[in-house]
Amino acid sequence: MDKSQKRWLFISLGISFVVLFVMLILTIDTTTLIELEKCNPWIILLAFGMHIISLGFWALRIKLMCRSLGYKVPFIHSFNLVCSNMFLASVTPSQIGGEPVRVYELTKVHVPGGEATAVVIMERVFDAIVLAGGTVIGVFLLGMFFADLNFPEAYMIVAYIGAGVFAGLLILFLIIAKNHAWSNRVVNKLLHLLGRKKSPDVIQEYQRKIDMHMEKFYATLRHFTGKSKTGMFYGLVFSALYWINEFVIASVLMVGLGLPPNYILSFIFMILITVIMMIPLTPGGVGIAEVSMAGFYALIIPTSLIGVFVLLWRLIMYYFNIVIGFIASMIIVRRESKTQKDEPVNL
Known part of the structure; x- marks a missing residue:
């Protein structure tokens, strides 16, 4: 782990600790211990297990998408790269730090860089489709069936902004996918702009490598939309399974705390919270995740249990990710x- 990663890790952990501590101080009262007597630890452990299953869905998504392109990625390798990805995603804004890890690890099992990049980008596209669709459905259901609930207006505004970001990214991807020549021109202009202090020979070599990877990237996109439509099918199915399973975890925690699960409303809350967390404001969405979770769930969970509920959720979705991500890394x-060490030394 380099100094930059350590700094982001300490910053993100510090923010999360402070927010959770303040939240617990403000919400724990004399009735909290009485309420916790209803807690079922086995159901809470089930929530941890469900998160591991979600990571398995993600690993299967990568494995099957690569298989549709003709590359064999062992499930264990795919699962480990997903876990390693979770470590960087937990300490970088908008959880974007994990993409290079996934691309690199795919190249280690002989998936070419262009194809690996296309797979990782398509993962993001599938996630955006699922979350954008879920956000639209969630906001519609809120207006139709839960209009009497007093939602924090600021959260809804941020959720709309997040949905707009997803829609914008999808539009950008479609533009890039449809305009190969335009994308090459933009990338080459950026290369020359960022490499002004480099020698012409170095710039030319970088350009050659970028052009090669861009060509493979577009070839892979054509493959996904052509002969490899099964890869798109697997991508969408396992993206949906991943997010649905992740969203249900909050309801399982509510049951574990002796509360009614309220599956539909909880599911809508989780969609909106996830969209809010995707906005790159803090590393790993720390602070934003805790406050958003408390703000939404305070509408259906007693105040005395809000702090405990958010703490349990973050233990599963954030701290557990850091631990398994560190081990995988x-x-x-x-x-x-x-x-x-095994490489021969040239004398």
Whole structure:
């Protein structure tokens, strides 16, 4: 882990600790311990298990999308890269830090860089489709059946902004996918702009490599939309399974705390909270996630249990990700170290 990653990790953990501490101080009262007597630890452990299953859905998505392109990615390798991805995603704004890890790890099992990049981008596209669709449905259901609830207006505004960001990214992707020549021109202009201090030979070599990867990227997109439509099918199905399973975890935690699950409203809350967390304001969405969770669920959960509920949710969705992500990253570091030792030394 480099200094930048350590700094982001400490910042994100610090923000999360402070917000959770303040939240617990403000919500715990004399009735909290009485309410916690209804807690079922086995159901809370089930919520942890469901999160692991979600990571399995993600790993299967990558494995099957790669298989549709003709590349065999072992499930264990796919699962480990997903877990390693979760570590960087937990300490970077908008959870974007994990993409390079996924691309790199796919290249380690002989998936070319262009194809690996296309798979990772298509993952984001499928996530955006599921979340954008879910946001539209969620807002519609709120207006139709839950209009009497007093929602914080600021949260709804941010959720609309997040939905707009998703829609914008989808439009941008469609523009890029349809305009190969235009995309090449934009990338090359950016390359020359960012590499003004580099020598012409270095710029030319970078341009050659970028053009090669762009060509493979577009070839892969054509493959996904042509002969490899099964890859798109698997991508959408497992994206939906991943997010549905993740969203149900909050309801399972409510049951574990002895509360009615309120599945539909909780599901809508989780869609809106996820969209809000995707806006790149803090590393890993810390602070924003806790406050959004408390703001929405305070409408259906007693105040005395809000702090405990948010703490349990963040233990599963954030702190657990950091732990398993760190372990997975150490597995990769150990593998890379062993590979370097095994390489012959040229004298």
